[in-house]
Structures are given as C-alpha cells and as structure tokens.
Amino acid sequence: MSSLFAIFISAILINNFVLYYFLGICPFLGVSAKAESAFGMGVAVIFVMTIANTVSWLIYEFILIKFGLEFLQYLVFILVIAALVQIVEMFIRKFSPPLYKALGIFLPLITTNCAILGAALFMISKKYNFLESVFYGFAGGVGFTLVILIMAGIREELEYSDVPVVFKGAAITLVITGILALIFMGFGGLMSA
C-alpha cells in the first residue's frame, strides 16, 4: 500500500508530467487560457491516461513479452492510444451526452498528447506491476490537471496585467511555468523524508 501512495505523491507533486518531464506541453500551452477548458482537458487526460496504462500494460505483459516482440512496443502503444481515444469518444457519446459535451472537443487532441505515451513508456521502464501501472496513469493525469488548473488561474489574472508586448502569449506562459517548476522543486524534499 505504501508503494502505491508513494507513486501517487511522486507522480503528482515531485515528478510531475508537465513540470518535471516536460510532457504534454502543447495542450498545456493551448488550453490553459481559461479555467473551464483547462478542467475539461484535465479530466479527459485523467480518463484516457488511466485506461491507456491499463490496456497497454496488459498487452505488453501478455502479448509482447510472451511472443518476444518488445521492440514493437512504440508502434503498439501509439496504436492502442489512438484506438482507445476513438472508442472512449464513441462510448461516452452514446452513454453520457453531458459528459461528451464537456469532454468531446478535447478527446481527439489527446492522441498527440505526449504525456499519455510517456506514462505508458515510464510504467514499462520503471517495471511497475499491474495495480501500480493503473495508479501511475491516474496520478499522472491528476498531476497534469493540477498544473494546468493553476496555470489557467494565473493566466486569467494575467489578462488584466501589463505584460511587455514581446512577452505576450506563449513567452510569458513559459516563464511563469518555469517559476511554477521552481516552486514544485520544493516538493522534492517530501520523498526522502
């Protein structure tokens, strides 16, 4: 149990996907302008990342390793993610129209979100077992959501402040992300304690 808790804390605060591994920067820059869309994107990422890790782990363990096809893992993972996003999209459109309305436009974007593929690759390289992998996917998504929500809050305030013209848009967002990364570095002390 304690290892699951450690995975959870480390994926959210210490080795955060956005601030530590630099994954998912494109959607992070793209949809962090408004808190509402940031939240939608975050929930979609949590959803897909958890399922993608679950399915990728099963395929890796029971198909790729069994037949000695580990060298195909990149190809297989990206196809799993692309197919999953399609299936999830169809599924929630049929069974939960309100959820589809909230997440619909974010789902297709997720295929090219490198955090999803990153989570699948990390879980293999860290040799997590099944439960740990599922947890890792979920926690990674929560970490992404946390950072993108913080950023959205800051950017909404930023609209009313006097930013130098050349820094407007992506430049100031990146500089602020850097400062956020600096703050999150402080959480590094949590683990060794």
Next chain:
Amino acid sequence: MKKYFIRGLWHDHPALRQLLGMCSILAVTTYVINAVFMGLGVIFVLVGSAFFVSLIRKIVPDEIRIVVFTVIIATFVTIVDLILKAFFPGISDALGPYVPLIIVNCIILGRCEAFACKNPIRASLLDALGMGLGYTWLLIVLAAVRELLGYGTLFKKPIMPSTYNPLSIMVASAGAFITLGFFIAIMNKLGKKVT
C-alpha cells in the same frame, strides 16, 4: 523550390513560430551533445516519413490517414532508437524516453498532415529538411546557453573560468521553461508576433 526549404529555418520556424514540439526541446537541451543527436534523430524521422507519406499520398484513404502516418513515423522512430541503443548507448541513456516520444512530436505529424500528404516528393523532402534543420539549430543554441550557464561547459569541455559559479537552475526544469520563454520573446521582437 528553394522557399520550401528556407521557411522552416526562420520565417515559419516550427517551434518558435508554430509552438510545436516543445516537449523534447525543453527536455534534451541540458547538454549540447544530446541536442545534436536529438536534432539528427528528428531530421531522420521527419525526412523519412515525409518521403513515404508523400509517396503514398494518392493511395491512402482520407479517413485512416492519421493512423497510417503514425505507423510510418513510429517505424522510423523505432529505427532511430535501435541505432542509438546499438552504437551510442551513452546518448541513448541520456535521451531516455524522449527518443520514443519523437512519435508524438507534433512537428512531424504536423508536416505530414499539412504538407507532405498534399505535395510531390521533392517539395516534401525540402520542406522536411528545412523544418528539421530549423528545429535542430534551436535545440543546439538553447542547449549551448543552458550548458554554458548551468555547468560552465560546452560539449562537456570546461569553457568558463574556474572562478565561475554554475547556475544550476539553468539545467533544472525551471531554467528550461524560462530560457525558452525568453527565446520566444526575442523571436517576437525580431519578427512578427506569434500568439
């Protein structure tokens, strides 16, 4: 023909103008040598997939084109990954997961989708080469700035005087974000603004 090649280097720079492929730019620029290899890898994947996408552009049905592009890209990335693992194990370790993550580098899928699938092979190759070189020069310049200030070295050889106290923040993740932010600001100053 020439304009396809030139624009990726500056005017339509994939990262500074179109804000694509940010993840690997931030992650691999702690040492210049990593940036060089990453740049070469991306150029290889970009040119290779542009060639094949352009070659089969009239055969592939529209509905499944993205999946086909992704498979082509993933194949080239696997080749790069295996070559690095076999001949440059040190570099392969340093780049870690960011080599397989070239698959989801939006620059490559972006160029396949926006250019290679609509244009003849020669134009597509020039376009891919220009974008790849544009991406690589940014990687190298950014890595040079970060390595010089963060470790006081270039290509892992000491450059700064021994009294220099390295700013380790530059090679931490915070330094990556801040430096890239300043690069984009400089680009905005020099040319027309991006949003």
